[in-house]
Amino acid sequence: MKAFRFLHAADLHLDTPFSGMSGVPDRLRELLRESTFTAFERLIRLAIEEAVDFVVISGDIYDASDSSLRAQLRLREGWDKLGEHGIPVYLIRGNHDPLSGRRLRLALPDHVTEFGPKAESVIAVRRSDGEPVAVLTGASYPTPAVHENLAIQYRREPGSALYHIGLLHGNVDGQEGHDAYAPCSLRDLQASGYDYWALGHIHKRQILCDSPWVVYPGNIQGRSLKETGPKGCYLVEVAENGEAELSFRRLDQVLWLESGLAIDGLATEEALKVSVEERLDELREAEPDRITVVRLIFTGRGPLHGMLQSGPEAAELLQELRRKELGRFEAAGLGEGIVWPAGFKLETGMELDREGLLAEDSFLGELFRLGERTAAEPERVEELVGTALAPLADNRQLRRILQELNSEAKLELVRRAEELAATLLNEDTPSSREGRSVS
Numbered sequence: 001m002k003a004f005r006f007l008h009a010a011d012l013h014l015d016t017p018f019s020g021m022s023g024v025p026d027r028l029r030e031l032l033r034e035s036t037f038t039a040f041e042r043l044i045r046l047a048i049e050e051a052v053d054f055v056v057i058s059g060d061i062y063d064a065s066d067s068s069l070r071a072q073l074r075l076r077e078g079w080d081k082l083g084e085h086g087i088p089v090y091l092i093r094g095n096h097d098p099l100s101g102r103r104l105r106l107a108l109p110d111h112v113t114e115f116g117p118k119a120e121s122v123i124a125v126r127r128s129d130g131e132p133v134a135v136l137t138g139a140s141y142p143t144p145a146v147h148e149n150l151a152i153q154y155r156r157e158p159g160s161a162l163y164h165i166g167l168l169h170g171n172v173d174g175q176e177g178h179d180a181y182a183p184c185s186l187r188d189l190q191a192s193g194y195d196y197w198a199l200g201h202i203h204k205r206q207i208l209c210d211s212p213w214v215v216y217p218g219n220i221q222g223r224s225l226k227e228t229g230p231k232g233c234y235l236v237e238v239a240e241n242g243e244a245e246l247s248f249r250r251l252d253q254v255l256w257l258e259s260g261l262a263i264d265g266l267a268t269e270e271a272l273k274v275s276v277e278e279r280l281d282e283l284r285e286a287e288p289d290r291i292t293v294v295r296l297i298f299t300g301r302g303p304l305h306g307m308l309q310s311g312p313e314a315a316e317l318l319q320e321l322r323r324k325e326l327g328r329f330e331a332a333g334l335g336e337g338i339v340w341p342a343g344f345k346l347e348t349g350m351e352l353d354r355e356g357l358l359a360e361d362s363f364l365g366e367l368f369r370l371g372e373r374t375a376a377e378p379e380r381v382e383e384l385v386g387t388a389l390a391p392l393a394d395n396r397q398l399r400r401i402l403q404e405l406n407s408e409a410k411l412e413l414v415r416r417a418e419e420l421a422a423t424l425l426n427e428d429t430p431s432s433r434e435g436r437s438v439s
Helices: 026-049 069-084 186-191 269-286 305-310 313-332 354-359 363-375 378-394 396-403 407-425
Strands: 004-009 054-058 089-092 112-114 120-125 132-138 163-169 196-200 206-210 213-216 232-238 244-250 254-262 291-301 339-349
Touching: 004 026, 004 132, 026 069, 026 232, 026 254, 026 291, 054 163, 054 196, 089 132, 089 163, 186 206, 186 213, 213 244, 254 269, 269 291, 269 313, 269 339, 305 313, 305 339, 313 339, 354 363, 363 378, 363 407, 378 396, 378 407
Parallel strands: 004 054, 054 089, 089 112, 132 163, 163 196, 196 213, 254 291, 291 339
Antiparallel strands: 004 232, 120 132, 206 213, 232 244
């Protein structure tokens, strides 16, 4: 077979509204809204620079079935640029942009192939000489919710020596946190005889298998703190022997992050402020050409625990950091190198002299000794946690979460109960709480 190369992208979600963020200046909010388009433009530019033979996009091009005119015009602009360079596009529709969705009648150019509601196949050729190199199979969502296993419609053409690529928007092996649309198993995909599964729907980048390749590229632009880390697409280079090499290429303009910061050893509010500012500068240096939106997670133990958990200082610190970053943003203009603090998550604990408490003749000392005895016997941990959480089992969703708790997580609950008791009994921090968020 002939060597060739293609780009695999999915979940463009053009024109995502980015609603729900508080404290964001209007200009920055506009850059967030524009970021999905910027990532798409980078995808188009990458395809041209790498001179790929074709591009595959595995669903959810738009963020909503009633896609805006702006999104459709920007999409067509990108397609036209690819057309000028002779780069075909093969795409399927997903749950956010099904075939049934209301769309303006902007005709697709000839070099863009949109697959219908049933699995169908086309032949892709190498641009340099027009030689057939791959069989591409895809099926679009006819409606927003597809619950049938579409993967079983994909079967390799008997006797074909061409590379087989399947475009599928669905949930493989029931990944948690995602709708079970077009559900299938990894075994279903392996049984198809295809060489590469170009998946979409799951926004987390992951390679489920390399024989055959079963690949989620993730979305091209993160859209919230639920979608952290670099985002982009895969460049796939297929050699003459059919072996493929994948390289991830970033496309995101906005990087969403969570970053831990320990309070151990910090004794004053000023020390905390300096530590936070140093972390923001580190993130700025790491991503000078992007906007970074970060939630700082305070961890560890120290004298600042009570202040962070029960006082207004955390909210005031956040406001001050945003004020300074807004000044940088207004000076920078384009937003590059801006690190916007989206909020704090507080997972700190008070300073504890555990050994001293264990030796102390007091109610708290006896509580910690009981905790030590319980922790030493796994069956007692199971019994204690089971009894304490039994009232929550009436809720179906909570019951499923409780069933997934392992022995280590249950022991951690016992330790947290000890610490909470110590916190509540400490006169200096009567209103302390664990896991509070500030945004």
